[in-house]
Amino acid sequence: MKETVLSTCEKEFVPKAISEGRRLDSRNLLEYRKLQIVYGGDWGCCMVSLGKTKVLAQASCEIQQPKSTRPNEGILFVNVEFSPMGAPHFEIGRPTDAAVQCNRLLEKCLKESRCVDLESLCIVADEKVWQVRVDVSILNHDGALVDAASIAALAALAHFRRPDVTLDGEERSSRARFSSSFTPSSPYLKNVVVDPAVLEERTAEAQIVVGINAYRELTALHLGGTGSPATNQLVMHCASLAAVRAMEVVRMMKDELAKDAEARVQKSPVGFVQSMDLEKVTTLSHEAMVTALGQLNMNVKMEEGGGDAASEGSVGESAVNDMIVESVGENSAELVPENDRRPKLDAVALCVDTIGSGGPSTWGGKEEDEEPSSEEEEVQVVAQLSPSSKPKPPVEEIELSESEEEEIHTLQPEEMNLDKGLEDQSDDEIMVSKQNTAQKKGRKKRKKKNGDNICK
Amino acid sequence: MKVKVGDVVVPGDIAEEISRVKSETKCVLGPGLRRFSENVIVCKSGIFRKKNPNTYWVDSHQRKYIPVRGESVVGVVVNKSGDIFKVDIGASELASLAYTSFEGATKKNRPDVKLGDVLYAKLKIASLDMEPELECVDSKGKQSGMGVVADDGFLFTCSINVVRKILSPKCPLLKTLGKEIPHEIAVGMNGKVWLKARSIKETIALANAILATEYITNEETNAMCCRIIEALQEVN
Numbered sequence A: 001m002k003e004t005v006l007s008t009c010e011k012e013f014v015p016k017a018i019s020e021g022r023r024l025d026s027r028n029l030l031e032y033r034k035l036q037i038v039y040g041g042d043w044g045c046c047m048v049s050l051g052k053t054k055v056l057a058q059a060s061c062e063i064q065q066p067k068s069t070r071p072n073e074g075i076l077f078v079n080v081e082f083s084p085m086g087a088p089h090f091e092i093g094r095p096t097d098a099a100v101q102c103n104r105l106l107e108k109c110l111k112e113s114r115c116v117d118l119e120s121l122c123i124v125a126d127e128k129v130w131q132v133r134v135d136v137s138i139l140n141h142d143g144a145l146v147d148a149a150s151i152a153a154l155a156a157l158a159h160f161r162r163p164d165v166t167l168d169g170e171e172r173s174s175r176a177r178f179s180s181s182f183t184p185s186s187p188y189l190k191n192v193v194v195d196p197a198v199l200e201e202r203t204a205e206a207q208i209v210v211g212i213n214a215y216r217e218l219t220a221l222h223l224g225g226t227g228s229p230a231t232n233q234l235v236m237h238c239a240s241l242a243a244v245r246a247m248e249v250v251r252m253m254k255d256e257l258a259k260d261a262e263a264r265v266q267k268s269p270v271g272f273v274q275s276m277d278l279e280k281v282t283t284l285s286h287e288a289m290v291t292a293l294g295q296l297n298m299n300v301k302m303e304e305g306g307g308d309a310a311s312e313g314s315v316g317e318s319a320v321n322d323m324i325v326e327s328v329g330e331n332s333a334e335l336v337p338e339n340d341r342r343p344k345l346d347a348v349a350l351c352v353d354t355i356g357s358g359g360p361s362t363w364g365g366k367e368e369d370e371e372p373s374s375e376e377e378e379v380q381v382v383a384q385l386s387p388s389s390k391p392k393p394p395v396e397e398i399e400l401s402e403s404e405e406e407e408i409h410t411l412q413p414e415e416m417n418l419d420k421g422l423e424d425q426s427d428d429e430i431m432v433s434k435q436n437t438a439q440k441k442g443r444k445k446r447k448k449k450n451g452d453n454i455c456k
Numbered sequence B: 001m002k003v004k005v006g007d008v009v010v011p012g013d014i015a016e017e018i019s020r021v022k023s024e025t026k027c028v029l030g031p032g033l034r035r036f037s038e039n040v041i042v043c044k045s046g047i048f049r050k051k052n053p054n055t056y057w058v059d060s061h062q063r064k065y066i067p068v069r070g071e072s073v074v075g076v077v078v079n080k081s082g083d084i085f086k087v088d089i090g091a092s093e094l095a096s097l098a099y100t101s102f103e104g105a106t107k108k109n110r111p112d113v114k115l116g117d118v119l120y121a122k123l124k125i126a127s128l129d130m131e132p133e134l135e136c137v138d139s140k141g142k143q144s145g146m147g148v149v150a151d152d153g154f155l156f157t158c159s160i161n162v163v164r165k166i167l168s169p170k171c172p173l174l175k176t177l178g179k180e181i182p183h184e185i186a187v188g189m190n191g192k193v194w195l196k197a198r199s200i201k202e203t204i205a206l207a208n209a210i211l212a213t214e215y216i217t218n219e220e221t222n223a224m225c226c227r228i229i230e231a232l233q234e235v236n
Helices: A008-019 A097-112 A145-159 A198-203 A232-265 A292-296 A413-422 A436-455 B160-167 B173-180 B200-215 B218-235
Strands: A035-039 A045-050 A053-064 A075-081 A122-124 A128-140 A161-165 A171-175 A206-212 A218-225 A323-329 A332-337 B033-036 B039-042 B046-051 B055-059 B072-081 B084-088 B095-098 B118-125 B133-135 B154-157 B183-187 B192-197
Touching: A008 A198, A008 B154, A008 B200, A035 A145, A035 A232, A045 A145, A053 A145, A075 A097, A097 A145, A097 A206, A097 A218, A128 A145, A145 A206, A145 A232, A206 A232, A218 A232, B033 B055, B072 B095, B072 B192, B095 B118, B154 B200, B160 B183, B160 B200, B173 B183, B173 B200, B173 B218, B183 B200, B192 B200, B200 B218
Parallel strands: A075 A128, B095 B133
Antiparallel strands: A035 A045, A045 A053, A053 A128, A122 A128, A161 A171, A206 A218, A323 A332, B033 B039, B046 B055, B072 B084, B072 B118, B084 B095, B118 B133, B154 B192, B183 B192
16 A cells, blocks of 8 residues: 555645644654553563554574674674554565665664674574574554664663573573663754654654664764755754663663563563553553643643543443542543542653543453553653763673774673672673773774764 | 444344334434344444434444545545546545536636645545545535635544544534634544644644544533633633
8 A cells, every 4th residue: 555645734734833843742842752661571572652653572583603704793683574554555575765774774773882792692603603683563653663663672682581502402591781772863854853753754854863872872873855954063963862862761771671570570470461551441542632732731630520531331420429530641541439549650740631531441350450560651851951961871881893902801800899780781790891991992983983974 | 142222232233123113114224234134233343323213323433434425525635647636535445536526617627636635525426346436516516615625724634433523513622612713624524634723733732622522521522622722822
């Protein structure tokens, strides 16, 4: 199926609205949509939703012969699947230009950022190495695909555990090390808009995708579109926006990862089902209900007509009287008995409406009465860019590049402790293959290179 | 399962009541119902509804539009070939629109329709196996509100039950909002809505109000409208 044609009025309306500083979904120009990262039951499985964009990533690995040019390095392979489920105009086997671009950008980004220590994936040099494969499938397309796909791919890699293989064939599971990370964000030119929805993406003059890791290192830069040529200033502006975002995203990813790890230790159920709020009638209701009224400073108090929110045939009216409506998220409210108020799951940061979100589901039995997992962490990146904002010191960085000569330095026990305190994905055996000073040098070098690129 | 009016129904249910309607009286089967030998069976899930005297249908949530003859729709012109325009109305196929089916159009006097224009039109032919055909004139050859809508404004898509809801005479949304916020609107039964208010801010607010109507009752709609109006005035 062909992509639907945009009407003239849409093409004119969206840029006009943006030039007034308004967006269709009530966001500010530099506001991101709600990001949700959910880890699946399997290792290396992750679903990311960015507003209505939904992306699923699964990391897997197999043993392969290494490339002859890099006999002691594992292989990282990234595949982004654009199926018609995501959007009707995606076709299997016939990737569009945008799809190819997304795939390559992601691959470049992941490899450039060296988030996977490829040398640690080597089993027997020249014979057997791990090939880590990340399959990203687009479940729903509502703009900013590269962004969502990169977060998903990275989260999947971070969550993934490579089986440890000893030569006699015994397998033991341990987490592979992935340290640094990046996230692209795609702002508009002229009026820079971050995290565009599909309509904004299609009406944009041009697009910049910036890949950047949590240490503010640029890993990819892509300029697309036909608009006015980007100035140095603009690219720098976008990059600094992306840097702030990258730190936020990585922090959130690690938080979720820690939660997931804890849940696994405590043997409590994990997976996608846990992330859904089964208690509500309108769990799967349309996200478009997040209205633009939030921007107009509206607070809809559901108490007035709250009881009626229960749709026909789903919630008995009798139960409604002594219930209180509690808003639990951006676009949802919950009916709770007055004497049994649950602690609020998360504060409604924006005063976005809680229009029409229905009552609790009374369909299921009571025995499934689990606390809805509070995974709706809201990322509200207020892109305040203070030039002095310093990046977090890199806590653990494993960089191996064959181009630069480096000396292998084994950490002293004291240093180990120091590092262990900071890092969150600690492994039993840490081997940092670079001296701190050398690390800094390397980074500077790379930055310079990037600077040259920008000037071009 | 046999079902009554007002029940929640699923495909395969038998609407017994309709079979009992006297054979000489006329009975209208709306969307979601299909005649199957002696019985009428349900082919959509939703709520079984009836309107006197003998009109039955299933109220369901749907986003996909299935063309029905005589319905007014909003579409986008995507192709011009020879003497017909192809219009995207959100159905499985593009609808065709002959250039002569505009008011006052003749072979020499062609209507001014460009690609990407938004049209408000009526379905002349709609059958399951043929491509739908549109027209922009009523039976008297008059325009009667149809044709190309203005270039500005905004087009958005919502689910089909929202459209049915805001068009129903009981729904206060457009009436209440219209009193305070002057706007032009073209609501197609295909779930496409074209909207134009005085400013972009108002247009966005109205569009979101329409989308928000999906899950709320009429009383809540009233309350919401009041708040929107207040908020807009505050901002002004």
